[in-house]
Amino acid sequence: MKKNGFKAWLYLLPAVIFLGVFMLYPLIDVFVYSFEEGYNSASQTYYGVGGYNYDYVLHDPYFMQALRNTFILVIITVPLSTGLALLISLALNSIKKLRMAFQTIYFLPYVTNTLAVGLVFMILFKKTAYSDGLVNVLINLFGGGSVDFIDGPYWAKMFVLCFYTIWIVLPFKILILTSALASVNETYYKAARIDGTSRWRMFTKITLPMISPMIFYLVITGFIGAFKAYSDSVALFGTDLNAAGMNTIVGYVYDMLYGDSGGYPSYASAAAIILFVIVLTITVINLMISKKKVHY
Amino acid sequence: MKARKHILTVLIYILLSVWGIMVLFPFYWMLLTSVKSYGAYNSEYIPEFFTLAPTLENYIEAFTAVDLARYFLNTLIFTVVTTAIMLVVIVPAAFAFSRLDFRGKNAVFTLFLALMMIPNELVIITNFQTITDMGLRNTFTGLILPSVTSVFYIYLLKENFEQIPDELYKAAKVDGTSDMKYLLKVMIPICKPTIITIVILKVIECWNSFVWPRLITDDKAYFLVSNGIEEIRENGFGRENIPAMMAAVVVISLPLIVLFIVFRKKIMEGVSRGGTKG
Amino acid sequence: MKITLKNLTKRFPNRTKNMPDVTAVDNFDLEIPDGKLIGLLGPSGCGKSTALNLISGLETPTEGKIFFDSDDVTDVPPELRGIGLVFQNYALYPHLTVMQNIIFPLENLKGNKKLTKEQMKRKAEEAAKLVQIDGLMERRPSELSGGQQQRVAIARALVKTPRVLLLDEPLSNLDARLRLRTREEIRRIQRETGITTIFVTHDQEEAMSISDLIIVMKDGKIQQTDKPQKVYDDPKNLFVAKFLGTPAINVFVGSIKHGKVFIGDDPVMPVKGIENRPVYVGIRPEGFIPDENGGLKCKLVGVEVMGRDTSIISNHYALEGETIRAIVDSDQAPDSESGEIRFSVKPHKLFIFDKETEERIYINNED
Numbered sequence: 001m002k003k004n005g006f007k008a009w010l011y012l013l014p015a016v017i018f019l020g021v022f023m024l025y026p027l028i029d030v031f032v033y034s035f036e037e038g039y040n041s042a043s044q045t046y047y048g049v050g051g052y053n054y055d056y057v058l059h060d061p062y063f064m065q066a067l068r069n070t071f072i073l074v075i076i077t078v079p080l081s082t083g084l085a086l087l088i089s090l091a092l093n094s095i096k097k098l099r100m101a102f103q104t105i106y107f108l109p110y111v112t113n114t115l116a117v118g119l120v121f122m123i124l125f126k127k128t129a130y131s132d133g134l135v136n137v138l139i140n141l142f143g144g145g146s147v148d149f150i151d152g153p154y155w156a157k158m159f160v161l162c163f164y165t166i167w168i169v170l171p172f173k174i175l176i177l178t179s180a181l182a183s184v185n186e187t188y189y190k191a192a193r194i195d196g197t198s199r200w201r202m203f204t205k206i207t208l209p210m211i212s213p214m215i216f217y218l219v220i221t222g223f224i225g226a227f228k229a230y231s232d233s234v235a236l237f238g239t240d241l242n243a244a245g246m247n248t249i250v251g252y253v254y255d256m257l258y259g260d261s262g263g264y265p266s267y268a269s270a271a272a273i274i275l276f277v278i279v280l281t282i283t284v285i286n287l288m289i290s291k292k293k294v295h296y
Numbered sequence: 297m298k299a300r301k302h303i304l305t306v307l308i309y310i311l312l313s314v315w316g317i318m319v320l321f322p323f324y325w326m327l328l329t330s331v332k333s334y335g336a337y338n339s340e341y342i343p344e345f346f347t348l349a350p351t352l353e354n355y356i357e358a359f360t361a362v363d364l365a366r367y368f369l370n371t372l373i374f375t376v377v378t379t380a381i382m383l384v385v386i387v388p389a390a391f392a393f394s395r396l397d398f399r400g401k402n403a404v405f406t407l408f409l410a411l412m413m414i415p416n417e418l419v420i421i422t423n424f425q426t427i428t429d430m431g432l433r434n435t436f437t438g439l440i441l442p443s444v445t446s447v448f449y450i451y452l453l454k455e456n457f458e459q460i461p462d463e464l465y466k467a468a469k470v471d472g473t474s475d476m477k478y479l480l481k482v483m484i485p486i487c488k489p490t491i492i493t494i495v496i497l498k499v500i501e502c503w504n505s506f507v508w509p510r511l512i513t514d515d516k517a518y519f520l521v522s523n524g525i526e527e528i529r530e531n532g533f534g535r536e537n538i539p540a541m542m543a544a545v546v547v548i549s550l551p552l553i554v555l556f557i558v559f560r561k562k563i564m565e566g567v568s569r570g571g572t573k574g
Numbered sequence: 575m576k577i578t579l580k581n582l583t584k585r586f587p588n589r590t591k592n593m594p595d596v597t598a599v600d601n602f603d604l605e606i607p608d609g610k611l612i613g614l615l616g617p618s619g620c621g622k623s624t625a626l627n628l629i630s631g632l633e634t635p636t637e638g639k640i641f642f643d644s645d646d647v648t649d650v651p652p653e654l655r656g657i658g659l660v661f662q663n664y665a666l667y668p669h670l671t672v673m674q675n676i677i678f679p680l681e682n683l684k685g686n687k688k689l690t691k692e693q694m695k696r697k698a699e700e701a702a703k704l705v706q707i708d709g710l711m712e713r714r715p716s717e718l719s720g721g722q723q724q725r726v727a728i729a730r731a732l733v734k735t736p737r738v739l740l741l742d743e744p745l746s747n748l749d750a751r752l753r754l755r756t757r758e759e760i761r762r763i764q765r766e767t768g769i770t771t772i773f774v775t776h777d778q779e780e781a782m783s784i785s786d787l788i789i790v791m792k793d794g795k796i797q798q799t800d801k802p803q804k805v806y807d808d809p810k811n812l813f814v815a816k817f818l819g820t821p822a823i824n825v826f827v828g829s830i831k832h833g834k835v836f837i838g839d840d841p842v843m844p845v846k847g848i849e850n851r852p853v854y855v856g857i858r859p860e861g862f863i864p865d866e867n868g869g870l871k872c873k874l875v876g877v878e879v880m881g882r883d884t885s886i887i888s889n890h891y892a893l894e895g896e897t898i899r900a901i902v903d904s905d906q907a908p909d910s911e912s913g914e915i916r917f918s919v920k921p922h923k924l925f926i927f928d929k930e931t932e933e934r935i936y937i938n939n940e941d
Contacts, residue, residue, distance in 0.1 A: 007475065008398035015389035016404075018445040023411050026422030033421065088315055091308045098312075105316050107564055108323070111556040113504045115522045116545040119529060120322040123329070123538055130338045134325070137342050167318070175568050228417060231506050238530060239510075250417055257424055258511050268421050276418055463665035466632050471679035471734070472653025481678075485669040 033269035046266070053270035062242050063271060066252040069233075072158060073165060073248070074226040081166045082218055085173035090203075092174070093181040103178065110171035118235020121164050125149035125236075150236065157237065157246055165232050169225065173218050180214035181207070216290040220283055227279050230254070249275045326549075330354050330542040337539045354543035361537075363516060364544055367524035374439055374509075374520055375502035379495055381444040387491075389450050391479050394457035395465065412447045416507075424511050434515040443508065449494045452569070456490040457483055493566035496559055503552055521548045575643050575737045575770050577606040577629065582638035584624050598624040600794035602638065606772065606787075611764045613785030613802075614774045617817070621794040622774045626740050629772065631655050642737060653682065655738075658731030658769075662743035664723045666715040666730075673711040676701055676730045683734075701729040704763060721752045728763065739764070739771040745780060757784050778818045782806065790814050807922070812932035815856045815925055821885070821901070823925075825894040828855040835926065838892035841869045842919050845926070845937050853935065854894070854927040861923025862886070862900035864908060868918035872898060877911050879904070888915055 009016075033039065037048040057063050088106070092099055109117070125135050127148040136146040149156045184207060192202050208215075230250040233241055241247035242255065249271060256268035329337065331350035358364050392398070393405055423442045432438030460483060468478045484491065506522035513519060519527060528544055556563055582602035585595040598621040606612055616622045627633040629640060631652035639648045647655050666675050676698040680689055689697070702708040705725040715723055724744060731739060744760065745753045761784045764771045775781050781788050782802040790797040790805065790813075798810040809815035815823050826837040829852050835843045837855050862870075864886070872888035875897055879885075884907040886900040900917065908915055926935045 005398040008392045008396040008401070011388035011392035011396065012404070014385040015408075015445060015450060018385055018441075019408070019411060019447065021426070022423055022442040022445065023414060023419055023447075026419035026426070027414055029422040029425075030418055088312070091311050094308055095305070095312070098309075102312050102316055103564075104560055105319055107560075108319055108553070108556070110567065111500055111552045111563065112549050113522060113525070113552065115504075115506055115525045116548045117322055117326075119525060119541060119545050120326045122529075123542075124322070124325060128536070131341050131343060134343050167322075172567065175564060179568050224415075228415065234506075234526065239526060253417060253421070254507065254511065257421055265421055265425055272418050272421060276415060279415070461663060461665060463661040463663055464667065466627075466630075467659060467661065467665040467730075468678075469632060470630055470652045470657060470659045472651075472682040473678075477682070482667055482669075486667070488669075 030269045030272060033266050034273050036266055039264075039266040053266045054274070057267055057270045057274065060267075062247065062255075063249075063252050065242075065245060066247040066249050069158070069246060070227060070229065070248045073162060073229055074223060076158075076162045077165045077169070078219065078222040078226050080162075081169050081173060082215065082222060084166065085170055085177050085218070086215070088170075088174050089177035089181055090207075092178050103174075106174050107171045109168055110175075114168060114231045115235045118164065118232065121160065121167075122150055122236050125160050127152070151244075154245060157244070160236055161233055161246060164236060165226070165229060168232060169222065173222070176214055176218055177211065180211040184210045213290075216286070220286045220290070223282050223286060224279055227275065227282070249278075323549075326542045326545050329539050330546045332539050334537055334539055354537075354539040355547070357537065357540040358543040358547060361540065362524065362528055362544070363519075364524065364547060366517065367519050367521045368547070370518060371503060371520045373436060374505075375499055377436065378440050378443050378502050379498045381440065382446065382449070382498055383491070383495070385445055386450045386453060386494075387479070387484065390453035390457055391475075391483065393450070393454045395479075395483075396475070408447050408450065412451070420508065420511070423508075427512055432512075434513050434518045436518070438512050439509060439518065439520075443502070443505070446498070449498070452494060453487065453490060456487045460486055489562075492559075493562050493569075496555065496563055497566050499555065500552060500563075524548075576608045576641075577604075577738065577770065577772075578641040579604040579606075579629075580639045580641070582625075582628060582640065583636050584621075584628055584633060585636045597621075597794050599628060599635075602796060604789070604796065604799065606770065608770055609768045610786040611761065611771045611773060611784060613781030613788045614772055614791065615778060615781040615788055615817070616776065616791035618776050620791045622776075622791050623742055624794075625791070626742055626772065626774050629738070630657050630659050630740055656734070656736050658734065658736035658739045660724075660727045660731045660739070660741045660744050662746050664715070664727040664747075666723055666726055668715050671712050671714055672702070672707065672718070672726050673698055675715070675726055676733050679730060679734050697733055698729075701733040704732065704766065705729045705759070719752075720748050721756055724748065724756055725759070728760070732763075732767065732769075736769065739767075739769045741771065741773045743774055743776070745775070745777070753780070760784065779820060782818065790817060792817075809856075809925060810934050812854055812856065812927040812934075815927070815934075819858060821859045821899045823856045823858050824898045824900075826855045826857070826890065826892045827894060827929075828853050828892060828926075830926070835924070837870055838890065840871055840890075840892075843869075843921055843924060848926075848935060848937070852929040854929060854932065856925040856927065857919055858923040859885075859899050859901040861920045862898075862902065862917040863920065864900075864902060864906050865916055865918040868916040870917040870919065872915050872917065874908065874910070874912050874915045877907055879907070886915065 034053055035049050035051070036046040037050055037052040039046040092102060095102075124133060126133050127136060127146055127150070131137075132140070132146045133149075135149065140146060147153070147156045149160045188206050188210070189202060192206060197205070228250050229248045233246050233248055233251060237244040237246045241251045247255070253268045253271045253275070256264045256271060328345070328347060331352070331354070332340075332344075332347050333349065333351045333353060336347070336349065393401065420442075427433060427438045427442070430438070432441075464482060465478065468482060473481070504522060505520065506526075509518075509520045509523050510526070513523065516527065525544065525548060528541055579602045582599060582604075583597065584599040585597050588594060588596055600621075602625065614622045614625060624633060628635050631647070631650060635648065639646055641647065642655065667678065670678065673695075677694050680694045680697060683689060699708060699711075702711060705728050707722060707725045707729060710718060710722060710726075715726065718726065724747075727744075728741075741760070745756055748756055757780060760771075760773070773781070773785065782805075785802055787799065788802050788805050789799045792813050798805055798814050800808070805814060806818050809818065812825070816825065828835060828837045828842075829850070830836070830845060830848045831850050833844055833846065833848075834841045835845055835853075835855060842855070870890070872890045874886070874888050876887045877884060878887065882904065883901050884904045886898075886902060886908065888898045888900070890898055921937075926937060927933060928935055
């Protein structure tokens with residue numbers, strides 16, 4: 001077959017243009033922005049080049065708060081959601097009746113609008129003048145006192161955020177793990193049963209090693225996803241996340257870019273790059289651990 | 297031994313049911329609240345689990361007090377146009393990578409794969425500036441343009457295209473079929489299942505997109521449903537009209553839930569083949 | 575239509591860097607007569623598919639020319655050469671019905687060749703009738719058996735009334751019974767249409783049974799071009815002799831000494847006019863005659879009764895290969911299954927090859 005270079009590039013042209021303008025160029029540009037000091041988006045001028053933007057961001061109490069919130073969210077939700085997903089997937093894998101029905105139900109949060117369902121969570125947890133909300137009613141039932149989860153103490157707000165985040169990310173993890181479990185060859189279990197292997201040993205010696213690549217995949221994507229948390233928080237606490245004390249790094253980036261405190265693309269860029277560096281570091285560490293632990 | 301196994305099975309079903317309720321309950325609650333009247337809802341200090349007097353007044357309120365119909369229409373336009381343009385961009389690209397031979401193919405493809413690793417958060421800043429500079433804020437063009445390419449879908453489609461046997465292409469060549477006709481008449485129909493999966497995943501993504509529209513629109517005439525919901529949450533229906541809010545939430549969630557019920561298998565397959573959330 | 579290949583050569587760049595190019599087709603000089611069924615035979619990887627692709631125009635030759643009758647078609651694109659091509663895996667479009675598959679090539683015709691929908695349908699139906707699938711027009715390929723798919727592929731290749739029909743391993747994906755039937759079918763269709771047909775296969779039996787002419791290929795080179803029986807009876811070299819015939823020919827290390835052919839130290843046959851030299855001796859399985867006074871002394875290993883014939887399995891120290899297989903009439907079968915057995919040889923079933931070049935050394939014992 002003749003090489004038809006010109007025609008091939010013609011077919012690629014739309015993709016190349018779009019990726020160039022909206023992926024490649026911005027990628028370079030964001031680094032440039034982050035080192036331009038005192039950039040003014042109206043006049044598009046700046047008066048120096050250096051690390052001031054990073055310095056500013058790292059000393060901004062709002063950024064530190066966002067950083068802390070994000071880390072807490074990551075540390076709580078990633079292990080918890082992965083563990084819970086594993087538990088549910090194992091349970092799903094051990095039953096035959098209603099399996100498909102449960103799987104379908106569990107997947108539902110994946111296709112829902114984060115913002116819209118977030119509102120439902122808000123009214124379930126919110127304490128208003130009219131009602132303490134359903135969750136508080138339940139707490140009262142068990143003898144506890146009412147807590148305002150939306151406008152109340154920090155730990156309560158963090159709890160709702162983590163809860164909602166787990167609710168949102170679980171469908172994907174359950175789906176991946178159930179298909180990973182289903183693909184473990186039956187013969188391994190048959191052989192193990194003939195050898196009189198206990199259930200626990202089967203789980204730790206056969207199941208876990210066999211699905212370990214998928215678990216690590218979920219942990220890695222889980223970390224990346226959780227570090228980029230934003231919409232869930234907005235859904236629960238509104239757009240003024242700094243005031244609610246529930247901002248995340250991504251939220252900080254957007255606030256810096258646009259919104260009431262916006263108009264500072266340089267600060268936004270610096271914050272975005274800090275986030276990227278954190279995510280990259282964690283991912284590399286994850287990959288190094290997984291190289292050691294994953295068996296194939 | 298048998299009794300123990302029995303108990304375990306029961307425990308498993310209980311566990312699964314508990315999580316099932318956790319998942320379904322918010323949906324039930326929004327549906328329930330949306331049919332309670334404003335007065336009834338606010339008079340319930342302890343929320344009722346049923347209502348004996350369902351009403352549609354909240355749905356009327358949702359469509360009249362805020363411009364829900366417009367948000368809905370905007371999202372529909374945004375979703376349809378973005379998905380359509382995306383197909384025009386990714387199908388030829390996947391075809392070029394899978395079927396045509398040209399210099400630098402491997403280098404370009406590697407670059408494409410590398411772009412897959414770049415988080416959206418990093419490029420959105422410049423895109424915001426670009427669109428603003430072009431004066432495209434509060435336009436559909438501004439909303440749509442940065443959302444039309446997906447390296448991942450190009451990759452997915454290319455893999456699928458490559459599974460079509462070489463002989464089919466040779467047979468078509470012998471018959472004098474042009475590359476374009478081969479793509480349209482043979483490759484696309486054969487890969488229809490994958491293309492449908494990609495379209496569905498993209499539709500879900502479009503329908504739920506929030507961050508970019510929020511940055512690029514502040515004129516309510518261009519709000520998408522996510523921004524509409526946020527607007528309703530912040531500024532409400534004048535007063536804290538939770539039932540009306542829930543009616544709006546039901547209306548917004550419904551299309552995707554229907555889509556999910558219809559294409560349940562395709563969506564779950566597609567997502568497990570590499571979709572991620574966020 | 576007559577096809578002429580002149581010095582046709584195709585070289586591919588080596589997959590490993592800095593290695594010489596791979597020559598898939600090496601200097602083909604060939605004339606394919608009009609209206610015949612030609613079998614292009616060779617082991618896999620010998621370049622026969624490349625040769626076919628060159629004739630079809632899917633590949634362009636590195637050197638040489640291709641003529642269809644007197645037209646030079648070397649640089650003519652495939653669609654203008656007037657060829658039909660059938661693939662091993664049929665290459666039917668899975669999303670189209672049988673009818674749509676057969677019509678597909680016709681839809682590409684342009685200009686004054688353009689056909690109306692009615693004409694296309696009629697032509698497709700004619701082609702379908704020819705290969706006897708006219709009752710399956712609305713099915714999809716996945717609803718057809720392998721043999722039926724093969725017929726659809728042939729119909730699709732024939733619908734444009736091509737000047738040449740090219741079949742690339744068309745029977746390999748069929749089971750044994752269907753293979754027999756389909757090859758007769760291909761023979762019949764070729765006779766009925768009179769289209770010059772080239773048939774690529776690695777199965778010598780298939781090539782022998784239906785071809786008018788066999789081209790044997792190895793490592794990109796033509797080894798022999800002849801009628802099937804002639805290729806079998808009169809192989810030009812050791813490769814051709816070994817490649818044709820089941821059971822395969824028995825090859826021994828031997829020598830010519832003083833006007834006699836020796837296998838090891840056993841004298842087998844007198845020859846004239848060949849000087850003393852080391853040779854390979856090939857004997858077809860049917861060339862052995864059990865004979866108490868025969869020169870070839872073998873160790874009997876077993877006897878397989880096959881009804882009409884009997885296959886005697888034995889061993890000889892000068893043999894290249896595992897065992898000697900001799901096919902004899904049942905009444906000539908030995909009584910025991912072990913011990914020594916002696917053979918004499920039918921002269922026209924014995925071939926001598928040069929030890930170095932493996933070329934055939936012809937014997938002329940007539941005068």
